[in-house]
Structures are given as structure tokens and as C-alpha cells.
Amino acid sequence: MREQCDPPADEAVRNLFQREKVQAANALMKQLVVNENVSLEMLAPPLRGYFEQSGQLPSWTNANLLRQGEQVFGRYGPHIITALFCASLPSCYSAAKGVQVLHLTARMETDPHRRIVETGQMIVDVMAPGGLGMGGRGLRSAQKVRLMHAAVRYLIRQSGRWDPAWNQPINQEDMAGTLLTFSTVVLRSLERMGCMLSDTERRAYYHTWRVVGYVMGIREHLLPERLEDAIRLEGLIQQRTSGATxxxxxxxxxxxxxxxxxxxxxxxxxxxxxxxxxxxxxxxxxxxxxxxxxxxxxxxxxxxxxxxxxxxxxxxxxxxxxxxxxxxxxxxxxxxxxxxxxxxxxxxxxxxxxxxxxxxxxxxxxxx
Incomplete structure (x- = not known):
């Protein structure tokens, strides 16, 4: 999975940069980040097709669990934001190869405010009431992040600065590991903070992020149905990828x-x-x-x-x-x-x- 990425999103970005001049393609990508509401009619055909095809929730989505997951966020949102800052993001930085993408994009060190706001905004968007519903802001936000991942992969490969020893940039294992920091790591952090959650609430919160992972192009076999299996997967990925850099x-x-x-x-x-x-x-x-x-x-x-x-x-x-x-x-x-x-x-x-x-x-x- 370290050599696998996200073919649908990668193809859309590749077609965009081949069809448009680089400057025009960069302008379109920037417009996607700035605009909250994406109008499909205004997008270039490769991106239009991507947004139309990637906006479907998986067949196993449980609407009741999504609502319960949103309720957990409504009750413990400030604690979850703290977990983002103090557990999720730094856990990602401990991935010795995956962290090289963040370093090469230089966004965190040169513009940490913007990077954190963008990450916090995505979490709020997907976890707010109705965020993953049809036309929901969270659904669109997850699609945009997936597309930005593909754009980063394309530009890093073109830069000549990527070491093949790191495997593919933003590969399937790294994406799955990152998603787990927003679900299983957050749940463990809430427990360590003294927050009380029932087993059903824990399952609902994880299910919500499992749906987000599907929308963001993570392979289904890296999105375990059971929370217990997801916790084991998180531990395995951490053992495989962690290192001081x-x-x-x-x-x-x-x-x-x-x-x-x-x-x-x-x-x-x-x-x-x-x-x-x-x-x-x-x-x-x-x-x-x-x-x-x-x-x-x-x-x-x-x-x-x-x-x-x-x-x-x-x-x-x-x-x-x-x-x-x-x-x-x-x-x-x-x-x-x-x-x-x-x-x-x-x-x-x-x-x-x-x-x-x-x-x-x-x-x-x-x-x-």
C-alpha cells in the first residue's frame, strides 16, 4: 500500500495540468481552496468529472451512526480540537517517510496558521450537523482535500526532490494512518482527558471518520468495520512508520x-x-x-x-x-x-x- 495512491483523483489532476497551462491549473486549484461552494459548471472538465463521481457515500453508511457521531462532536468539540493539536497532528509528524511531504510543501513551517486553520476547518465541516449529507459542506471539504492530495503528489513528482526510498507520496498506508489519527487517536485522547463516551458513541464517531476515509479515496480494506480492528491497524501502521526525523x-x-x-x-x-x-x-x-x-x-x-x-x-x-x-x-x-x-x-x-x-x-x- 505504500506504492498505491489514488488513481481517480490522480488522473483528474494529471489531465488538468496537461490540458491547461501550469499557471492556469494552479489558479484553478487555488480557487478551489478559497471558495467554500464549488460550482461544477465553473470547473474544467477533468475536475468536474472528479467531483461528480467522488461525491457518493459508501453503501454501508449508517445515517443513525453519523448523527450520533455529530452529537459526540457537538458535546466534546473543544476537547476534540485539543486532540487534533496535541495528538493527531504530531502523531502524523512521527511518520518518518510520510512527514517528508509536509516538509517539502513547507506549509507548516512557513505558514503554520493557515495549515492548522485548514485542518481544523475540515474537521468542523465533516463533523458538524449534516456535514456529510447530500450537498453538505463536509462532503465537499473531503473531496477538495482528496484533490489537493493528488495535486501535491503531481507537483512533488515533477519537482525532482522526492526520494523513492520514501515510497509514493501520500500513499495508501500514510493516508490510512492519518485518518486513524483523527478517529482512534482522538477517541483514546478523549478517554485520557477524562471525557465519558459509551461504546455506541465511540463506534459512531469512528464510523463517521470511516465514511470520510472512503470519500477521500482510502481503500476499503484499510477502513475496518470494527473499531477494535481499526485500533489494531493504527498500532501496526505506527510500528511500521514511526521514527525520529x-x-x-x-x-x-x-x-x-x-x-x-x-x-x-x-x-x-x-x-x-x-x-x-x-x-x-x-x-x-x-x-x-x-x-x-x-x-x-x-x-x-x-x-x-x-x-x-x-x-x-x-x-x-x-x-x-x-x-x-x-x-x-x-x-x-x-x-x-x-x-x-x-x-x-x-x-x-x-x-x-x-x-x-x-x-x-x-x-x-x-x-x-
Whole structure:
């Protein structure tokens, strides 16, 4: 699977660049990123055919599980965003070969704000109510990310900078591993944060991302039906692909700096690296050179300020930890509105229902 990619999307992109001049093709791809709503009539024929054919959900989609997955996101969204920053993305950076794509595109190190906003936006789009329904924003977002993956593969191969020892860029194993960081890794992180989920809710959340994986072109045999099998697959892929690299460590440092930047004040100083170690485990954190942490030293201060503890004893499990991480996650979401301000940037979108249930503030001023 490291030598297999995504033929339908790759063919659409190849036809686009062969049919159009490179400058025109790049302009079309940029237009896809900027525009929320894709009008098929405005697209070049190769892309039009791609969007028409790739917008179907799999036959095994369970609408009831999708709704339950959306409800989990509605209840624990800030915690899930925290898991994205502190577990999902850095876990991807620990893939020694796969991380080379991110390094070559240079987006995370040179423009970390935009990279994080785009990733966070996709998660919100697919998990918001109705996101994967017919004409849903999440469905379109997944199609666009799949197409961007194909464009990156095409351009990297043309650049002459890709080492064949890394196998194919954005190959099937790396795509499956990445998808699992957004599903099984998030579920494990929620448990470590002290969030309570039933077995049905866990299954529903995984099912939602299994559907997303299908839309994004991942082979069905890499999308196990059972959550237990997906957890085993995640562990196998991690064993096969993990390794310490300068590129992965640089991306992790850029991510940590971004979190320190967008979390206001000094209440959460040191919390991002501490959460990374807690959620991923020391073995993966060491590969990424995540700074060492002392839970008690870092957490007692914030908890005392918030009035949640009065002495030096604090547990990372249970309601206190879940409350603190939820507050931190809410501040990260609010920060996503601010870091992407500007006329040349696409504003971060969060449905009204989620803004209200998460008590996210400041978004109105951030969009001015």
C-alpha cells in the first residue's frame, strides 16, 4: 500500500495540468481552496468529472451512526480540537517517510496558521450537523482535500526532490494512518482527558471518520468495520512508520509555538507540550523532541486560578482534567478565528449551533 495512491483523483489532476497551462491549473486549484461552494459548471472538465463521481457515500453508511457521531462532536468539540493539536497532528509528524511531504510543501513551517486553520476547518465541516449529507459542506471539504492530495503528489513528482526510498507520496498506508489519527487517536485522547463516551458513541464517531476515509479515496480494506480492528491497524501502521526525523521535530516545534501564540495570556503556558506527552505517550513524544513536562507543576496553577483545587494535589483523570482541557480547547477554537484574519485569508467557519454549545466568543470581532 505504500506504492498505491489514488488513481481517480490522480488522473483528474494529471489531465488538468496537461490540458491547461501550469499557471492556469494552479489558479484553478487555488480557487478551489478559497471558495467554500464549488460550482461544477465553473470547473474544467477533468475536475468536474472528479467531483461528480467522488461525491457518493459508501453503501454501508449508517445515517443513525453519523448523527450520533455529530452529537459526540457537538458535546466534546473543544476537547476534540485539543486532540487534533496535541495528538493527531504530531502523531502524523512521527511518520518518518510520510512527514517528508509536509516538509517539502513547507506549509507548516512557513505558514503554520493557515495549515492548522485548514485542518481544523475540515474537521468542523465533516463533523458538524449534516456535514456529510447530500450537498453538505463536509462532503465537499473531503473531496477538495482528496484533490489537493493528488495535486501535491503531481507537483512533488515533477519537482525532482522526492526520494523513492520514501515510497509514493501520500500513499495508501500514510493516508490510512492519518485518518486513524483523527478517529482512534482522538477517541483514546478523549478517554485520557477524562471525557465519558459509551461504546455506541465511540463506534459512531469512528464510523463517521470511516465514511470520510472512503470519500477521500482510502481503500476499503484499510477502513475496518470494527473499531477494535481499526485500533489494531493504527498500532501496526505506527510500528511500521514511526521514527525520529529533523523534519518531524521541526513541524512539532512550529505547532507548539502556534498553540502558545493563540492561547491568550499565560494561564496555559506549558500545557501544550504537557498534553502532547500525556495524549501520545512518552515514546512518540520523544521521537518528536517534545519538551519534558511536570503535570503537577504545570496544572496546579491554572486549576487553582480557576477555583477548581485548593492544594497541590491534582489528578489528570476525571472532571477537573476534562474541564481544564475543554477550556483550553475553547481558547484554541477562538484563536482559529483570530490567526486567519485578513483579506487574503479564508475566514474560519463555525456553525452557530456549535458556537453556542461550546460558548465560543470573539468570533464576531475576528471576522471584521
Amino acid at each position: 529533523p523534519e518531524g521535530q521541526a513541524l512539532t516545534q512550529a505547532l507548539l509555538k502556534l498553540m502558545e501564540h493563540i492561547a491568550p495570556g499565560n494561564l496555559f503556558d506549558g500545557l501544550p507540550s504537557t498534553l502532547m506527552r500525556h495524549l501520545m505517550g512518552d515514546a512518540t513524544a520523544n521521537l518528536l523532541a517534545v519538551p519534558p513536562s511536570n503535570w503537577t507543576r504545570l496544572l496546579v496553577g491554572p486549576l487553582r486560578v480557576l477555583g477548581w483545587v485548593s492544594d497541590g494535589v491534582v489528578s489528570l483523570q476525571g472532571p477537573q482534567a476534562a474541564q481544564l482541557v475543554g477550556l483550553f480547547g475553547r481558547k484554541l477554537v477562538e484563536g482559529l478565528f483570530w490567526v486567519n484574519r485578513g483579506p487574503a485569508r479564508v475566514p474560519f467557519r463555525l456553525p452557530t449551533a456549535l458556537r453556542e454549545s461550546w460558548d465560543v466568543r470573539g468570533w464576531e470581532q475576528a471576522r471584521l
